[in-house]
Amino acid sequence: MQKARLVRRRIRAVRKTRDITHTMEMVAASKLRRAQERVVAARPYAAKLAEVMARLFTPELAERYPILRQPVRPRRAAVLLLTSNRGLAGAFNANLIREAQAAMAEHRAAGVETELHVAGRKGVAAFRFRRIPLALARSDIGDRPALADARSLADPLMLRFETGELDAVDVVFAHFKSPVSTPAVRMRILPVTPAREKGVGRAIHYLFEPSADEILARVVPLYVRNTIYRALVENAASEQGARRTAMKNATDNAEDMIERLTRTLNKARQAEITQQLAEIVGGAEALKG
Amino acid sequence: MIAIGSGRPFHVAVITPERKVYEGEATFAVVPAWDGEIGILHDHAPLLALLGSGTLRLETSKNGTLRFRVSGGFVQVVENEVAVLSEEATEV
Numbered sequence: 001m002q003k004a005r006l007v008r009r010r011i012r013a014v015r016k017t018r019d020i021t022h023t024m025e026m027v028a029a030s031k032l033r034r035a036q037e038r039v040v041a042a043r044p045y046a047a048k049l050a051e052v053m054a055r056l057f058t059p060e061l062a063e064r065y066p067i068l069r070q071p072v073r074p075r076r077a078a079v080l081l082l083t084s085n086r087g088l089a090g091a092f093n094a095n096l097i098r099e100a101q102a103a104m105a106e107h108r109a110a111g112v113e114t115e116l117h118v119a120g121r122k123g124v125a126a127f128r129f130r131r132i133p134l135a136l137a138r139s140d141i142g143d144r145p146a147l148a149d150a151r152s153l154a155d156p157l158m159l160r161f162e163t164g165e166l167d168a169v170d171v172v173f174a175h176f177k178s179p180v181s182t183p184a185v186r187m188r189i190l191p192v193t194p195a196r197e198k199g200v201g202r203a204i205h206y207l208f209e210p211s212a213d214e215i216l217a218r219v220v221p222l223y224v225r226n227t228i229y230r231a232l233v234e235n236a237a238s239e240q241g242a243r244r245t246a247m248k249n250a251t252d253n254a255e256d257m258i259e260r261l262t263r264t265l266n267k268a269r270q271a272e273i274t275q276q277l278a279e280i281v282g283g284a285e286a287l288k289g
Numbered sequence: 290m291i292a293i294g295s296g297r298p299f300h301v302a303v304i305t306p307e308r309k310v311y312e313g314e315a316t317f318a319v320v321p322a323w324d325g326e327i328g329i330l331h332d333h334a335p336l337l338a339l340l341g342s343g344t345l346r347l348e349t350s351k352n353g354t355l356r357f358r359v360s361g362g363f364v365q366v367v368e369n370e371v372a373v374l375s376e377e378a379t380e381v
Contacts, residue, residue: 041308048304048372052337052365147306147376204367209322209338218339219363222376229306 004272007265011258018254024088025247028240031143032179035237038144039176042233046226053223055204056216057192065217066162070191074167076113078135078157079103080189082173082231083120084239085139090246092174092182092239093122099184100172112168119153119232145236150229154189158224161190173231174238180245182238189227192220293317293348294330299369301347303357303378310357310378317348318371320364327364329371336366340375356381 081100083093100116100123107114117136118124124137141149160166169190174182208215298314318329321343327336342360349355362375 038307042306044302044309045304045306045374048365048374052363052374056337150306204335206335206337209324209327209336212337215337215339215363222362222374225376226306 004265004268007261007268011261011265014254014257014261018251018258021247021250021254025244025251028244028247032237032240032244035143035233035240036176036179038233039230039237042226042230046230049219049223049226052219053192053216056212056219064213065220066164067158067217067220068192069161069164071167074110074112076115076166077107077168077170078115078117078160078166079107080117080136080153080157080169080171080228081119081123082171082235083118083123083126084235085121085142086239086243087122088246089239089243090249092242092246093120093126095184096172096174097123097126099186103170103172103186107168117153117157141232143236143240145229145232147225147229150225150232153232154221154225154228157190158221166190171228171231173235174242176234176237176241179237179241182241187227187231189224192223293328296350297331298350299329299331299333299371301371301373303345303359303373303375305374305378306376310380311347311355313349314351315347315349315355315371319344319346320373321345321359322364329366331369333366333369333371335368337363339363340373344381345373345378 079100081096083096087093100118104114104116115135116127116132118127118134119136119138119141121139124134124139127134128137138153157166157169161169168188170186171189172184172186175185176182206212294317296316298316301311301313301315301318302309303311316331320327320329320338321341323339323341326343327338329336340359340362343358345357345359347355347357357373357378357380359373359375360377362373362378365372365374
């Protein structure tokens, strides 16, 4: 009697948990869809920008514009870690934090002084708990990052890079390969090294207004800002993907658990009935004398 | 209305980091470049120009005249493909 009641109570509890995780899964799936659209919508601009950068970029220009400088021996670096504000997304934030720590360890092993900038409540909390000082701690960037968010992160870093205060800036974020594959990646955003354009056709003889190098110097900040913007957008989509997967697993586990508990319950009930029957039969036998 | 140029169309895309604001054909485009406006017609030479702040005007055969407020960025013209990239571009 006692056991069956306990099991029933447990089934009820697990069922409630399952309902909650299932709802969270659905919410994440719907947010994921919209976040994914934003990732796709950000592609045309990034593609064009990369194409133009690849065309304009020549290493010789590096000396003329501070934003293009290529430090030979970096002394001070910054790691910008993007995490989420909310948890219950599996190992999403843990992976990002680990990647950021690996980046910092590498810099330090190379004798580079490294500061850590963190966006997202989860990352901030993790490093505060470990008493690791943060150069920047922000938790005001939501599910739908805007270009203004990217600008507020990128512009101070670019300024400090130009003045020589920083020699390298890495950003750590979750690359949105697919909703179920969101590996933490590290990307060097400063100094700028544009990916060589694949299959550059014949050189196009552009009219430049103003000169090519002046255009480049103005396009680089757009490029850096856009790189951070895309990291934010991908991170937001990855977060929802990771949460959907985590909540789906939780829901499936709850189902399994309910099934197992139901079996235990049936067994306990069966045992109870058997017990009662035995008692009745025993009692009747005794009365017969 | 006096038609400007040959009236032959070319492809125009107005793109911000967040989305494509416009994509379609135009017969004439006026771009607010950094030091003044640039007019673009069919078969314009390849061009890469910085933008200032101002109004981008597109003459289209389907939708008439379209205007966008842009601020910063650049315009690229290659083989009748005009790409206007700006961090801020809104239709007005």
